[in-house]
Amino acid sequence: MTATTARRLLTAALLVWGLYDLTHAGRGTPVLDGVDLAIHETGHLVFGPFGEFIGFAGGTLFQLIMPALFAGYFWRRGDRHAASVAVWWVGQNCGHIATYVADARAQELPLVGGGEHDWFYLLSATGHLPQDVAIARAIRAAGMVLVVGASAWGFIAAGRRPVDDDTLPSTVAA
Numbered sequence: 001m002t003a004t005t006a007r008r009l010l011t012a013a014l015l016v017w018g019l020y021d022l023t024h025a026g027r028g029t030p031v032l033d034g035v036d037l038a039i040h041e042t043g044h045l046v047f048g049p050f051g052e053f054i055g056f057a058g059g060t061l062f063q064l065i066m067p068a069l070f071a072g073y074f075w076r077r078g079d080r081h082a083a084s085v086a087v088w089w090v091g092q093n094c095g096h097i098a099t100y101v102a103d104a105r106a107q108e109l110p111l112v113g114g115g116e117h118d119w120f121y122l123l124s125a126t127g128h129l130p131q132d133v134a135i136a137r138a139i140r141a142a143g144m145v146l147v148v149g150a151s152a153w154g155f156i157a158a159g160r161r162p163v164d165d166d167t168l169p170s171t172v173a174a
Contacts, residue, residue, distance in 0.1 A: 007081050007158035011151055014088050018147035022095040022140055025102070032089070036096055039066050041112060056121045060100075063093045084154035091150060094143025102136035104129060 021027075043062025048055035071086035103109045104119040111117060123129040 004159050008155060011081075011084070011154035011158055014085065014154070015147065015151035018088055018092050018095075018151070019144070021092055022143050022147060025095065025099045025140075032092065033096075036063055036093055037112065039063055053122070053125060056116075056118045059118055060097050063097060064090055067093065080157035080160060081154055084150045084157050087150035088147055088154070091143045091146025094139050094146060098136040098140035098143065101139060102133050104132035 040059040040063050043058040043060070043065075044055055045058075046062060047058025050058075054061075067086050067089035071083045071090070074080075074082035074086055100109065101119045101123075104117060104123050107117045107120055109117075119132065120129070123132055123135070128135065
């Protein structure tokens, strides 16, 4: 099997997985759930020093920032296919975020370590709690766009050779 074929198969699998994950809210996929949760919880610690509101938002922000940083890293390295996979990960995270947002009023999801529901706090503080489900739908739709777009990009990038490190600008002064 060629590298191009392997990348295209991976991209196809990610497309199917991402669409399933986004259309079956709350069912979870054990492969990334633990990683996404750890990143989410770390986000509260990272953003907590910037105030209560940003501390609550920090979990979700970090869930989006971390895979976006990977996308940037791979883009910089010239591996467009790997960058597309990281963008797919951002979209996949949108499904988990949407599930959490939609639960803001009901507060039925189990919380790690108890405490206050992030999205109940965030939406209450901004006066948008009654729109929790509509906001969740918009986030899930954004996730769909990202998953489908990243997959289309992945199929295209799979057939292209990654940029060689020697063609990248040097960050080290001579």
